[in-house]
Amino acid sequence: MQMKLIILYNFFMKKLFLKLRYLLLAIVMVIACYIYVLFVGDEYTCIIDTGFAYSNSIEPVVSVDDEGLDILEVTYSRFEGSTAYVGVRSRNPGRAYISVKSGEESASISVLYVHKNGIVTYDDYFGDFNGSFIVRVGLAIYMAVILADLIIMYRRGLRKNLYLSRNILTCGLIIFMAGSFLMHLINLLSVQRMGLYEILGSFMYFMKAFALYSMPLSVMMAVLATVSNLRLLKYEGRTWRNMLAIFLSILLCIAAVTPLTVSYLLQQATWIDVNNWTGPGRFIGMFIENTAGLIVVYFECILTGTIILSVKAARHIPDFDKDYIIINGCQIRKDGTITSLLKSRADRAIEFAGMQKKATGKDIIFIPSGGKGKNEGTSEAEAISNYLKSRGIPESSIILEDQSTNTYENFRNSIKIIKEMTDKTAPKIAFATTNYHVFRAGLFAARLHIKAEGIGSKTKSYFWVNAFIREFIATVYYKLRTHILVLAVLMMINVTVTLMTYISNVVLS
Numbered sequence: 001m002q003m004k005l006i007i008l009y010n011f012f013m014k015k016l017f018l019k020l021r022y023l024l025l026a027i028v029m030v031i032a033c034y035i036y037v038l039f040v041g042d043e044y045t046c047i048i049d050t051g052f053a054y055s056n057s058i059e060p061v062v063s064v065d066d067e068g069l070d071i072l073e074v075t076y077s078r079f080e081g082s083t084a085y086v087g088v089r090s091r092n093p094g095r096a097y098i099s100v101k102s103g104e105e106s107a108s109i110s111v112l113y114v115h116k117n118g119i120v121t122y123d124d125y126f127g128d129f130n131g132s133f134i135v136r137v138g139l140a141i142y143m144a145v146i147l148a149d150l151i152i153m154y155r156r157g158l159r160k161n162l163y164l165s166r167n168i169l170t171c172g173l174i175i176f177m178a179g180s181f182l183m184h185l186i187n188l189l190s191v192q193r194m195g196l197y198e199i200l201g202s203f204m205y206f207m208k209a210f211a212l213y214s215m216p217l218s219v220m221m222a223v224l225a226t227v228s229n230l231r232l233l234k235y236e237g238r239t240w241r242n243m244l245a246i247f248l249s250i251l252l253c254i255a256a257v258t259p260l261t262v263s264y265l266l267q268q269a270t271w272i273d274v275n276n277w278t279g280p281g282r283f284i285g286m287f288i289e290n291t292a293g294l295i296v297v298y299f300e301c302i303l304t305g306t307i308i309l310s311v312k313a314a315r316h317i318p319d320f321d322k323d324y325i326i327i328n329g330c331q332i333r334k335d336g337t338i339t340s341l342l343k344s345r346a347d348r349a350i351e352f353a354g355m356q357k358k359a360t361g362k363d364i365i366f367i368p369s370g371g372k373g374k375n376e377g378t379s380e381a382e383a384i385s386n387y388l389k390s391r392g393i394p395e396s397s398i399i400l401e402d403q404s405t406n407t408y409e410n411f412r413n414s415i416k417i418i419k420e421m422t423d424k425t426a427p428k429i430a431f432a433t434t435n436y437h438v439f440r441a442g443l444f445a446a447r448l449h450i451k452a453e454g455i456g457s458k459t460k461s462y463f464w465v466n467a468f469i470r471e472f473i474a475t476v477y478y479k480l481r482t483h484i485l486v487l488a489v490l491m492m493i494n495v496t497v498t499l500m501t502y503i504s505n506v507v508l509s
Contacts, residue, residue, distance in 0.1 A: 068096025163442020171305030329370020329380030
């Protein structure tokens with residue numbers, strides 16, 4: 001009994017650690033960085049651009065205002081051209097002003113804050129400080145760990161089951177995190193001084209850059225999607241499902257200009273003043289602008305992940321060890337013959353069976369799946385079966401599933417038949433469908449806990465855009481809670497950065 005309790009305890013502790021690992025890592029990184037900054041943060045080197053060159057005959061003078069003499073002391077100063085490098089050390093908490101004079105000319109006064117823990121910050125209350133570079137390196141390491149963890153999760157997810165909606169979520173998060181990490185590295189190498197709120201908000205730089213540089217691509221994709229959709233409407237009829245790409249085109253165009261539009265509207269608004277540097281309107285506007293851009297960029301990354309996984313699923317060839325192959329049905333002609341779309345699915349299943357036979361010598365059982373629709377003279381399964389027989393597939397290798405009305409039922413009913421016919425605990429299953437439909441069909445199989453690999457048949461290119469949108473909508477729907485949670489975390493960072501900026505620039509400055 002005691003051993004079982006120990007095993008259960010270890011299991012739950014492991015689960016708890018996995019769920020809280022990012023939070024625990026963040027706590028460790030914060031503590032480590034804080035201890036380091038405590039040791040070195042009582043000193044700081046001010047880099048002051050005075051705006052005038054120094055004359056050899058006149059020695060520049062660095063001075064601290066009267067009230068600041070008890071707050072900090074100047075330890076050294078040197079001058080290069082019009083730039084002054086002034087070293088200071090903290091004494092007591094408070095605010096002090098430093099000025100550099102050369103004859104009758106003087107530089108702009110710089111402000112320094114000494115915190116209760118002795119740390120000196122420059123320009124803002126949460127401004128740059130000695131050791132900020134190490135903090136930025138720590139954040140880069142933290143982001144790199146998360147990115148590496150996401151890549152490992154993505155690879156494991158693909159090995160476990162290609163057709164999981166979480167794979168799209170993970171792929172989208174990898175794109176988002178990789179972009180944020182790259183932008184943070186660029187800032188780390190190019191920006192010399194950053195305040196704490198600027199460090200925490202480093203992912204905002206990626207968001208703004210992504211929104212800006214993706215605008216031409218979004219417009220181009222919108223045009224291509226519209227052209228593709230018009231062809232689809234021409235050849236396949238006008239239905240709201242066939243118009244999804246046009247809706248996406250409109251949304252892409254709106255999304256591409258949303259951050260700039262929000263910024264422009266805030267600049268022109270009369271109900272809020274975003275131009276007052278110390279007014280709350282500026283920071284409310286900052287939050288609104290960042291929120292709009294954040295949502296747009298996040299879902300653009302998820303859409304990109306959807307496209308990547310859909311293409312990967314469409315190009316995937318299942319392992320040659322399958323016992324059964326399900327052929328997903330779709331609408332047939334009134335005379336009971338199959339359409340070119342359904343014919344391509346059946347041909348792809350026959351092709352795969354031939355590839356497997358040649359590679360391993362193993363035969364496969366065909367399961368045509370699909371019931372009888374209102375305007376159909378026979379069931380889709382029977383129509384597929386007739387075509388298979390015409391292609392030389394023996395009747396003994398065909399089992400009909402003729403009750404389903406959609407893809408979900410295709411898998412549910414087919415797996416029920418398979419379980420009744422086999423004594424294997426885990427029969428090897430493949431399914432054949434149109435290439436643009438492979439991933440979404442696999443999602444249905446995964447929801448039924450069916451381990452199946454899909455093979456896609458070629459179809460008209462104008463079907464693809466609509467298919468990607470449907471995959472995207474399905475992914476967002478199935479992982480809606482997770483998307484809300486991720487966005488909530490990003491919103492919390494956004495709120496924190498905005499409040500810290502306001503407090504640092506206005507309240508405590």
